[in-house]
Amino acid sequence: MKIALLNDTHFGARNDNPAFIKYFNRFYDEIFFPYLAEHNITNLIHLGDVVDRRKFINYNTAHNFQEKFWKRLWDNKIDTHIILGNHDTYYKNTNSVNFTHLIKTFDGVHEPFIYEKPATINFDGLDILLLPWICPETEEESLHAIDNSNAQIAMGHLEVKGFEMHKGHFNEHGLEISQFNRFEKVLSGHFHRKSDNGTIYYLGTQYEITWSDYRCPKGFHIFDTDTRELTRISNPIRMFRKIVYNDKKENYLKKDIQEFNNTHIKVIVEEKTDVNQFNDFLDRLHNDISTYEVNVIEDSYNINATADVNVLDQGEDTKTFLENYINSLDTELDKGKLVAHMREFYNEVQDK
Incomplete structure (x- = not known):
């Protein structure tokens, strides 16, 4: 059996920004659902942080979530399992109040399966330990499951020390790597940067959400229960682009700018000898294509920028x-x- 893996989809990210809704939808329309259909994959495990805000959800975001994601899983008969992440729960001490209470299957009976507490589930003969976000209410049960489950594969929304959360920022809190030594593979959401140590795999986000994701590989994954292999399906669609401006090296009056359409752009000024050419180039970025933001940085040490x-x-x-x-x-x-x-x-x- 092949299982599609999603994590940290963060529906409603960036203040429910319509540009990001459109960008996220491109991933589902052009990459995710077509791949599942082409390869006849009918199983999905979501490793947490389905939505972005813990406290509420915007009506437009909820509608888009239903139409572009939830209903399509139902229509395509995708057997769906959701492990709660920290963004999916209202309180920090319990997982019991969460966004999934608002979503039911369209017959109100069957899938998806929602996991508020750890559970070992058999997928086509392979036991997999599913570990939702560990909060005070579930900590004892979760640690017991990690130590005692018969499963050799674990999937969850975990906070493990020593892994890179964002470029150059390593996590110093949470569980020890050694606590998972008994597992063959541990697959997790939570950290948005893809990394692994050969046993524990942080899968990273499917798409870019903030500038911290710039040039960070994005995509989703397929897990094969027979071979236990993990395959990454790349998402080449980018939201954040940088232009290092140097008119000593390039003529920007002739530069093709179509690749920057529908993106956020940072123009980092390295050399600007022709002010008119620079202003004309900025005008083209603003008027000849559709850009969400063009931010000019002439001081590379300006953190606010x-x-x-x-x-x-x-x-x-x-x-x-x-x-x-x-x-x-x-x-x-x-x-x-x-x-x-x-x-x-x-x-x-x-x-x-």
Whole structure:
């Protein structure tokens, strides 16, 4: 049996921005559902963070989710299993109040299967341990399942130390890698950057969501229960593009700009000797194609110019807001150190 794997789809991301709704839909319309149909794949496991906001969902986002994703799974008879992620739950201490209470199958009886607590499920003769987001209510049961399940394969929405969350930012919290030594493979959502250590595989997001995803490989995965092989299906559709402007090296009056259509663009000025040519080029980006944003950066050390403020509006606490802001920065600075300093300053203020 071949099982399609999705994770961190984040429906409603970026303040329910219509441009991102359109961009996400292209992945489902042009890549995901056509691939499933072509290869006759009728099973799906979603590894958590189906939606973006923990506290509420926008009506337009909910409608798009139903029409472009949920109903199509039903119409195509895709056997769907959903492991809850941290963005899918309202409270932080329990998974019991979550977005899936709003979605039922169209006959109200059958799939999808929703997992609020750990469960070992047999897929075509192979036991797989499914691990939703570990919260205080499920921690003891989850750790017991990790230690005692007979499954050799685990899939979940996990927070494991030592893995890269975003470029240059490694996670320092959560479970130890050694806790999963007994498994042959562990496949997880949660971190948006694809990485692995040979046993634990963070699959990364299907598409770009923030500037932190720039040039980070995107796609979804197929897991084969017979061979236990994991295959990545690439998504080449990009939302974020950079142009390093140097008119000593290139004539921008003749530059083909169609590849930048329907994207967010950063124009990083390296050399600008002809102001008229520069202004004409910007006019073409604004008027000759459809761009969502054109941000000119003439000071590469201007952190504010690299930040993605929309990532903040996710219904989280202040400290998480600040961490999201830092993680969204498009910078070569050490984000781990920035986050550590932020936490230190935040705690000092809280103690006063």
